[in-house]
Amino acid sequence: MILICTIFLAGIIAAVIFCKPYLGIAFVILSIPFEGRIDLGFISIYPLEAILAIFGLICIYKLIDRRENCFRNTKLMYCCIPFVLCIMLSAVKSIDYSLTVKEIVRWLELFMIYYLTINLINDEKKMRMILYSIFLTVAVVSMLGIVNYLSTGVEIATSKSDLPPSTFLGHRAISFFGNSNPLAGYVNLIIPVLFGMLMTSASLWGRSTLVIITILSFMTWCFTYSRVAWLSLALTMVLLFLKTKAMKRGKLFLAIFFAILATAFLIPDVRDDFIDRTKLQNLQYVLKHRATCYTVGYNLLKDDFILGIGVGNYPFIFKKFVYSDPSLIWRFVHYDNSLMLTHLHSLYLQIFVETGFLGLSAFIFWLVCIVKYLVSSLKSLENSRHYWLFVGLVGGVIVYLFNNLTDVLVIHGIHLQWGIILGLAVVLIQFRESEKWPETV
Numbered sequence: 001m002i003l004i005c006t007i008f009l010a011g012i013i014a015a016v017i018f019c020k021p022y023l024g025i026a027f028v029i030l031s032i033p034f035e036g037r038i039d040l041g042f043i044s045i046y047p048l049e050a051i052l053a054i055f056g057l058i059c060i061y062k063l064i065d066r067r068e069n070c071f072r073n074t075k076l077m078y079c080c081i082p083f084v085l086c087i088m089l090s091a092v093k094s095i096d097y098s099l100t101v102k103e104i105v106r107w108l109e110l111f112m113i114y115y116l117t118i119n120l121i122n123d124e125k126k127m128r129m130i131l132y133s134i135f136l137t138v139a140v141v142s143m144l145g146i147v148n149y150l151s152t153g154v155e156i157a158t159s160k161s162d163l164p165p166s167t168f169l170g171h172r173a174i175s176f177f178g179n180s181n182p183l184a185g186y187v188n189l190i191i192p193v194l195f196g197m198l199m200t201s202a203s204l205w206g207r208s209t210l211v212i213i214t215i216l217s218f219m220t221w222c223f224t225y226s227r228v229a230w231l232s233l234a235l236t237m238v239l240l241f242l243k244t245k246a247m248k249r250g251k252l253f254l255a256i257f258f259a260i261l262a263t264a265f266l267i268p269d270v271r272d273d274f275i276d277r278t279k280l281q282n283l284q285y286v287l288k289h290r291a292t293c294y295t296v297g298y299n300l301l302k303d304d305f306i307l308g309i310g311v312g313n314y315p316f317i318f319k320k321f322v323y324s325d326p327s328l329i330w331r332f333v334h335y336d337n338s339l340m341l342t343h344l345h346s347l348y349l350q351i352f353v354e355t356g357f358l359g360l361s362a363f364i365f366w367l368v369c370i371v372k373y374l375v376s377s378l379k380s381l382e383n384s385r386h387y388w389l390f391v392g393l394v395g396g397v398i399v400y401l402f403n404n405l406t407d408v409l410v411i412h413g414i415h416l417q418w419g420i421i422l423g424l425a426v427v428l429i430q431f432r433e434s435e436k437w438p439e440t441v
Contacts, residue, residue, distance in 0.1 A: 013051060021120055022129070029420065052109055077111070086356075090355045093307070093309065099313070113419045121423070134421075142213075144175045145173035173224050182407075182414060188399050193392045199388040228406045244391055293346060307358060315341065396421040400414075
């Protein structure tokens with residue numbers, strides 16, 4: 001029965017995407033929080049990958065059948081080719097074929113969703129549909145995160161009612177992601193976009209809806225108690241304020257953010273937990289953990305500096321590295337089973353270790369091209385009606401780069417949301433360029 005329902009649902013999704021290909025992006029957005037798998041006993045289905053596969057195959061079929069070309073626009077695609085080549089080159093060292101393929105597919109999915117976004121979103125109606133798909137999804141994720149946080153707090157308070165309130169500190173919102181840090185990273189991406197859309201929206205209904213979703217997102221963002229997410233978003237907002245030309249509205253943009261942030265700290269649990277997490281002892285532990293990540297990364301990489309250890313090989317080589325030193329077995333296996341077993345808590349360090357200096361250089365080159373293109377476009381969009389939405393989308397792009405300094409959000413599918421936001425920013429630039437063409441003529 002489950003298999004029949006799954007096939008029926010896949011058929012409906014395929015039919016909708018075939019009729020209106022751009023809705024495939026909306027389906028991807030809605031499936032990002034549900035990145036887990038459906039186990040049917042004899043087969044496991046990953047909803048996100050299944051939708052992407054259907055989406056890609058339909059676009060390829062339409063291209064071959066000459067019904068619609070979904071791959072004509074190549075803006076910012078060429079600068080990622082060196083990084084793709086480095087990933088493929090490092091795959092030669094594969095220890096486990098399935099893990100290597102999985103990691104390569106994750107990166108190809110990012111480039112694919114960005115590529116399709118800049119090609120399929122070609123008018124404001126479609127863009128609005130995609131934006132509200134993002135906002136609807138983050139609203140559902142935020143509501144579940146808030147309910148999860150409050151219900152967990154009630155359970156702790158009920159079981160430990162004779163203890164002081166400080167004892168209850170430590171529980172955090174996790175929502176669909178199973179961990180508070182990915183949830184914080186996901187919400188971090190969308191909060192700047194919400195602000196940008198809020199300042200662009202003209203209708204009262206639209207603004208009211210966006211205000212509600214923004215408040216829900218901020219509450220979840222606070223309840224994750226992720227120091228990195230908090231710092232990343234604050235830095236991004238300040239950076240955007242310094243780069244925007246319309247300083248009057250920029251001050252309003254920044255004032256609204258910090259007003260909501262200050263309001264959040266009026267909640268006793270948020271304030272007390274923040275104070276507890278910023279104590280010197282806790283910060284020393286976090287810094288020591290991060291330093292350990294870089295030490296482990298150096299030891300894994302020292303014999304393969306140029307090409308790295310190979311994409312997908314990290315779990316195996318890390319275990320071999322740990323068991324080769326008796327002093328590390330107790331620390332990494334007995335003390336904390338989750339410590340660095342799947343990744344090194346920094347996307348850039350992870351790429352450096354897996355693809356070497358060559359891969360990291362190619363990845364940074366790709367990011368520099370992206371950031372340079374977006375920042376240079378701020379001035380050209382200054383007098384556009386989409387300016388503040390563009391600022392919000394750029395904020396979503398930048399906050400992801402900050403957040404990945406101490407996390408690897410790629411493994412949770414959040415990088416696909418980032419690829420869509422990046423694609424929408426490029427689409428707005430193209431809208432502006434198309435508006436200027438008649439003036440030029």
